[in-house]
Each structure stands twice: as structure tokens, then as C-alpha cells.
Amino acid sequence: MKLLSATPSPYARKVRIALAEKGVAFDLLTEVPWNEDTSTPQHNPLEKLPVLILDDGETVYESDFILEWLEHHHPEPSMLPADPELRLAARRFEVLADGVCDAFVLWFFESFRPEAHRSQSWMDRQHRKITGGLAEIDRLVPAEAEFCVGDRFGLADIAVGTVLDYMRARYPALDWQTRHPALAARLDRLSERPSFRETVPVPQQIAGSVV
Incomplete structure (x- = not known):
């Protein structure tokens, strides 16, 4: 594979x-x-x-x-809870994380255009999605709980951790850590996990045209 x-x-x-x-x-x-x-x-x-x-x-x-x-x-260990309501809660975090990432990619590619050709209203809309999505993740994550959903590591933790780390690395001007310190602390804890340490994003050089 x-x-x-x-x-x-x-x-x-x-x-x-x-x-x-x-x-x-x-x-x-x-x-x-x-x-x-x-x-x-x-x-x-x-x-x-x-x-x-x-x-x-x-x-x-x-x-x-x-x-x-x-x-x-490869069902074991499962990344989704067995309980249907907890499974839906985990999927919700995945939807939010993907939505924030999608909005950032759209914002980022628009920034490649010459300034005179950029749509500021488009970029502002994507920025609102990013900040709104992160705020909703912060609202939904139990601040004191070890895991985002249930009593074990799973999809919700993967989704939340990867989007937070992506925003920290690719959009530092956003400074979401100041607005959401509980999420920043959660990312620090997740970053100690071997699966996170071994998959730290590495920049790549884009040679082709993206816009």
C-alpha cells in the first residue's frame, strides 16, 4: 500500500x-x-x-x-466512537476542520493574483469562514477533557489538531492562539503524540501555475 x-x-x-x-x-x-x-x-x-x-x-x-x-x-483501533451520537460529534469536528482548510486554500490562492486583480470581498469571506470555524471548534471542544469526543483519541482529535497546526504554520498573522488559548494548549498536547511528531508538515515548492 x-x-x-x-x-x-x-x-x-x-x-x-x-x-x-x-x-x-x-x-x-x-x-x-x-x-x-x-x-x-x-x-x-x-x-x-x-x-x-x-x-x-x-x-x-x-x-x-x-x-x-x-x-x-482496518477497524482496530477505531478512530470513531461506537456510540452514534459521539460518532456524529466526531464527524462534526471533521466537517469544521475541512471547512476551515478549504477556506484557507481559497484565500491563499486568491492572494497569488496580482493585487489589482484580487477580490478583497472574496478574501474577506474566506477569512470569516476561517475565524468562524475556529471559534466554533473552540466552543464545541470540552476545555478540560483529554480528548475532543468521548474517552479516547480519534478522528475528532486528528481533525482538530491538524487544522490548528496548519493555521499556525501557514497563517501566523491570524494569531488564533491569542483568541483561543485552550485550543493552543490542546495542540501542544497533541503535538507530543508520536503520530503528530512524525507527520509535521514540510513546505514544498510549487513550480506550476495555481491561478
């Missing part, structure tokens, strides 16, 4: 953390999906990473679906 990944991607990092937590062996293949030499379109018609390449050549793509596939094929 191989994982086609971009190292800065929080979506790919979610999968890498889940694979590590489940003890699933895989080979990591690193690419920049924007560059001309990328093999991404050969494995995912949507041309997005991450992609799980199975031993028989079949592929599983989109991080949320990969995580679901892993839960089905």
Missing part, C-alpha cells in the same frame, strides 16, 4: 496520522500536485491529494473517504 501525499497538506496529514495510529504499513510518495511532473491525475481523476494506492493498483481518494475506507478495512 502506498500513500500519495503532499507534505504540507492537512488533508494528507489526517490520513498519515490515522495510518500511524492503526499501525498500517505503507510507503509514502510525496508530490506537488500543481507541478507538471505530478502523477496525481493517473491515480485520482479529481487531481487532488491524498490518494491511497492499493497493492492491486486500485485507488482510494479524498481524505474523508480514505479515512472511512481505513475504518472498514
Whole structure:
């Protein structure tokens, strides 16, 4: 099994953390999906990473679906609670984290445009999604609880940890830590976990055009 990944991607990092937590062996293949030499379109018609390449050549793509596939094929330890309400709570954190990441990517790519061609209203809208999403995560996370949902590490912790670390690294001007100190403390604790330490994002150079 191989994982086609971009190292800065929080979506790919979610999968890498889940694979590590489940003890699933895989080979990591690193690419920049924007560059001309990328093999991404050969494995995912949507041309997005991450992609799980199975031993028989079949592929599983989109991080949320990969995580679901892993839960089905490698159920232990589960990254989702057995209780239906807690499972929905974990999924809610995943939706919020992905939404914040999606908004940042849109904001970031808009910033690549020449200043005269940028849409400030578009960038402001994405910024509101980012700050609103982080505020909602802060509201929902139990401040004193060890884990985001239930009594064990799982998908909610992966989703929250990866989005917080992504915002800290890629959007330092946002300074979400000042607004949400409890989340900052939670990220510090998660960052000590081996699966987080082993998947710290590394910047990549984009040679291709993104806008």
C-alpha cells in the first residue's frame, strides 16, 4: 500500500496520522500536485491529494473517504466512537476542520493574483469562514477533557489538531492562539503524540501555475 501525499497538506496529514495510529504499513510518495511532473491525475481523476494506492493498483481518494475506507478495512483501533451520537460529534469536528482548510486554500490562492486583480470581498469571506470555524471548534471542544469526543483519541482529535497546526504554520498573522488559548494548549498536547511528531508538515515548492 502506498500513500500519495503532499507534505504540507492537512488533508494528507489526517490520513498519515490515522495510518500511524492503526499501525498500517505503507510507503509514502510525496508530490506537488500543481507541478507538471505530478502523477496525481493517473491515480485520482479529481487531481487532488491524498490518494491511497492499493497493492492491486486500485485507488482510494479524498481524505474523508480514505479515512472511512481505513475504518472498514482496518477497524482496530477505531478512530470513531461506537456510540452514534459521539460518532456524529466526531464527524462534526471533521466537517469544521475541512471547512476551515478549504477556506484557507481559497484565500491563499486568491492572494497569488496580482493585487489589482484580487477580490478583497472574496478574501474577506474566506477569512470569516476561517475565524468562524475556529471559534466554533473552540466552543464545541470540552476545555478540560483529554480528548475532543468521548474517552479516547480519534478522528475528532486528528481533525482538530491538524487544522490548528496548519493555521499556525501557514497563517501566523491570524494569531488564533491569542483568541483561543485552550485550543493552543490542546495542540501542544497533541503535538507530543508520536503520530503528530512524525507527520509535521514540510513546505514544498510549487513550480506550476495555481491561478
